[in-house]
Amino acid sequence: MRLLLLFAQGLLLLSFQTTFFGRMGFSAFQCQLWLVPVVYGALRWELNRALVLSFLLGYASDVFSGGVQGIGALSALGTAFGAYWMRKGLLLRSSLQLGMMAGPMCLLYQAFYLTLGYLVEGKAWIEDLVISRIILQPVVLAITAPVIVEGSQWVEGLGQSRFAKRRSE
Amino acid sequence: MWWRRHPTLWVILALVFIGFVIISSHRRDPGSLSLFERMVYAVTRPLQKGLTQAFLGIRDVWEEYVALVGVRRENKLLAQRIRELEAQLIQCRELQGSMERIQALLDFQASLKLPTVASQVIGEDSSGWFRTLIIDKGKRDGIERGMPVVTKEGLVGHVMESADFSAKVLLIIDRNSAVDVMLQQSRTKGVLEGIGRPDLCLLKYVPRSETVDVGELVITSGLGGVYPKGLVVGKVEKVWREGYGLFQKVDVRPQVDFRRLEEVLVVLKGEEMQEGSKQDTPPHKAKKGAR
Numbered sequence: 362m363r364l365l366l367l368f369a370q371g372l373l374l375l376s377f378q379t380t381f382f383g384r385m386g387f388s389a390f391q392c393q394l395w396l397v398p399v400v401y402g403a404l405r406w407e408l409n410r411a412l413v414l415s416f417l418l419g420y421a422s423d424v425f426s427g428g429v430q431g432i433g434a435l436s437a438l439g440t441a442f443g444a445y446w447m448r449k450g451l452l453l454r455s456s457l458q459l460g461m462m463a464g465p466m467c468l469l470y471q472a473f474y475l476t477l478g479y480l481v482e483g484k485a486w487i488e489d490l491v492i493s494r495i496i497l498q499p500v501v502l503a504i505t506a507p508v509i510v511e512g513s514q515w516v517e518g519l520g521q522s523r524f525a526k527r528r529s530e
Numbered sequence: 531m532w533w534r535r536h537p538t539l540w541v542i543l544a545l546v547f548i549g550f551v552i553i554s555s556h557r558r559d560p561g562s563l564s565l566f567e568r569m570v571y572a573v574t575r576p577l578q579k580g581l582t583q584a585f586l587g588i589r590d591v592w593e594e595y596v597a598l599v600g601v602r603r604e605n606k607l608l609a610q611r612i613r614e615l616e617a618q619l620i621q622c623r624e625l626q627g628s629m630e631r632i633q634a635l636l637d638f639q640a641s642l643k644l645p646t647v648a649s650q651v652i653g654e655d656s657s658g659w660f661r662t663l664i665i666d667k668g669k670r671d672g673i674e675r676g677m678p679v680v681t682k683e684g685l686v687g688h689v690m691e692s693a694d695f696s697a698k699v700l701l702i703i704d705r706n707s708a709v710d711v712m713l714q715q716s717r718t719k720g721v722l723e724g725i726g727r728p729d730l731c732l733l734k735y736v737p738r739s740e741t742v743d744v745g746e747l748v749i750t751s752g753l754g755g756v757y758p759k760g761l762v763v764g765k766v767e768k769v770w771r772e773g774y775g776l777f778q779k780v781d782v783r784p785q786v787d788f789r790r791l792e793e794v795l796v797v798l799k800g801e802e803m804q805e806g807s808k809q810d811t812p813p814h815k816a817k818k819g820a821r
Contacts, residue, residue, distance in 0.1 A: 372570065376577035379653040379664065381585050393656075409541045416545045417566075420552065424570045425653060427660025427690070427704060429560075431552030438545055474657070481553055 366516045371395045371418040379425050392498040397509040400466045403444035415441030429481050436473035443469050456510040464503030561675035571693035578652040594620050638682035645798040647671050651791050661704035668695045678797040684762035684785035686794055710754050714747040728788040733780035742769045748782050
């Protein structure tokens with residue numbers, strides 16, 4: 362249930378990202394909003410569930426991308442795996458702390474995406490790796506992510522409370 | 531057994547395997563859509579459409595109200611009295627603007643003499659690496675992979691994937707796009723390739739011996755069967771003639787403003803065009819074939 366709800370939140374963020382950001386004319390700010398639930402899942406859940414969520418959302422982002430389908434799914438999988446291993450030793454309690462992790466994870470995702478893109482397509486898009494992708498997008502994502510994490514927590518709580526109600530009945 | 535003690539390893543292996551199966555199947559048949567992809571399109575279409583409408587509404591309010599904050603402060607009393615009228619005026623302007631755009635699109639549709647479907651742009655590329663659009667018409671409206679997409683200004687691109695109710699369009703400014711074109715006056719042929727910039731494309735394989743004038747119109751040549759002949763693509767911006775080599779390179783500014791695309795026309799292929807396109811490679815590999 363939690364997985365489905367977070368997946369739905371990711372789809373909503375993906376829709377927002379592909380409509381508002383592009384039309385606002387700030388392509389530099391077109392950061393991967395859907396990555397926040399992926400990072401949230403990896404930092405809060407057990408690994409298996411987090412990996413499935415990351416794969417599904419990554420695949421969903423592929424649907425709206427002009428690239429080869431599957432690259433985003435595998436990149437998101439790698440990112441979730443990385444986030445899961447990084448959480449050890451980190452004190453991640455508040456939404457701010459959880460959200461801030463989305464910034465570096467955005468960089469990790471871009472690195473996976475570039476590498477897989479090069480392996481599959483044989484083309485290096487490194488020429489597109491402008492300063493906005495390296496600095497601006499992770500920073501913007503780190504700033505906006507705490508709000509999205511609040512949403513994720515609310516959505517997750519929604520699933521849990523309904524599940525708990527059903528169990529009590 | 532050790533493998534029973536590591537279920538996570540199996541999950542990872544399964545997901546990685548599925549990932550590579552997806553990549554492999556997409557490489558083999560780029561236009562085909564899996565059940566999951568169809569589901570994502572179906573679920574997100576109303577979201578994207580609603581968000582796009584909301585954005586257009588907010589943009590209009592921003593342009594019509596917020597930009598006038600300074601003036602309004604000076605004319606507080608007047609502004610309060612006319613606010614209602616202004617709101618109505620905004621709605622009328624939006625309607626008028628829509629009507630004008632649709633009328634222009636219909637005029638162009640009539641002049642094309644080809645069967646077309648009008649469609650609204652509801653989304654853009656999610657990755658930022660490519661130049662693609664999502665439109666709100668799909669297979670149910672007769673839209674298939676490889677169909678050209680145009681506006682009254684000129685060529686936009688072609689359909690690279692079609693779901694039931696939406697489709698993905700590869701723009702001519704994408705790095706993977708290549709269009710067989712010719713210069714209108716000199717009739718010199720070349721290949722127009724995207725470079726990822728919304729305001730510039732590169733015309734390649736123009737022989738050095740040909741004279742290319744700045745400002746000359748670039749139109750589709752009709753070769754390859756993907757794009758009908760004679761569609762306006764752009765204008766020559768700059769000519770690069772190196773000291774050596776067989777060809778010269780030409781910068782072309784597309785006629786279409788890709789940053790403000792709202793409505794497009796998808797040209798439904800006639801029999802002649804379909805016969806031509808069957809011989810082409812899939813549009814995903816456009817750089818190598820779909821011209």
